[in-house]
Amino acid sequence: MKQNMQTTTSALPERILYLCACVAWAAKGDLQHLETAVPQALDHGVTINELKDAFAQLYAYAGFPRSLNALGVLEKILNDPYGKADRMNEVNKEMVNDPYGKADRMNEVNKEMVNEKMVNEKMTKWSWGKPFVRPAVWDDAAEALRTGTAMQTRDEGGTPWDYTFCPQADYYMKSHLFGDIYASDQLTPAVRELVTVAALSAMDGVTPQFEGHKECAVFMGNTPEQVAELCRWLSHVMNAE
Numbered sequence: 001m002k003q004n005m006q007t008t009t010s011a012l013p014e015r016i017l018y019l020c021a022c023v024a025w026a027a028k029g030d031l032q033h034l035e036t037a038v039p040q041a042l043d044h045g046v047t048i049n050e051l052k053d054a055f056a057q058l059y060a061y062a063g064f065p066r067s068l069n070a071l072g073v074l075e076k077i078l079n080d081p082y083g084k085a086d087r088m089n090e091v092n093k094e095m096v097n098d099p100y101g102k103a104d105r106m107n108e109v110n111k112e113m114v115n116e117k118m119v120n121e122k123m124t125k126w127s128w129g130k131p132f133v134r135p136a137v138w139d140d141a142a143e144a145l146r147t148g149t150a151m152q153t154r155d156e157g158g159t160p161w162d163y164t165f166c167p168q169a170d171y172y173m174k175s176h177l178f179g180d181i182y183a184s185d186q187l188t189p190a191v192r193e194l195v196t197v198a199a200l201s202a203m204d205g206v207t208p209q210f211e212g213h214k215e216c217a218v219f220m221g222n223t224p225e226q227v228a229e230l231c232r233w234l235s236h237v238m239n240a241e
Helices: 012-028 031-043 048-062 063-079 086-093 102-112 116-125 141-155 166-183 189-199 207-219 222-237
Strands: none
Touching: 012 031, 012 048, 012 063, 012 189, 012 222, 031 048, 031 063, 031 141, 048 063, 048 166, 048 189, 063 116, 102 141, 141 166, 141 189, 189 207
């Protein structure tokens, strides 16, 4: 199911739009569309490590199952960029009903697959990006809480936000989400907020958070026009057949 994402105009870099599309499909739990979106993102300059970081961050909003599923799709594509293994599995299933047609089907599949040289050329164009470096705050809980509190305050437009009703959730958000997760330098704080907006845009029942994070995305350095354009573009992509 191919997505038409070739004609896009936006103040945001196109690569960021493709990154956010991947996050939206992952948050929705639509792995079929995600398997199309990931290679498109890689083709348009999103790095493998950026996708890994965005999918890891996703767990804070959509949960570990969808975060890990998205990482699994990325890993699968890197190991088998053209899905030949899946196609061969389909042939093996068909053999149950047509045991004598397997050879013909295998030939059809092989004809549809690009040759090894083209596969290598494709993979060469995909970049891992800058190496992942373990953040120092991961080994310093007090520092993670301090830097996370400062980052959360920035995210709220400079106003400190304390969730006194539930100290546990308050600590998790400050220390882990804004401390540990934001400490990774694969994505900027501005892009992280766009990733969050993309995830929330694809989820049901999170309207307050979606609206709030659109504002936070501006506080983190994006323009209102960029956030609005991202939302319009994602709506088009997610609803296109």
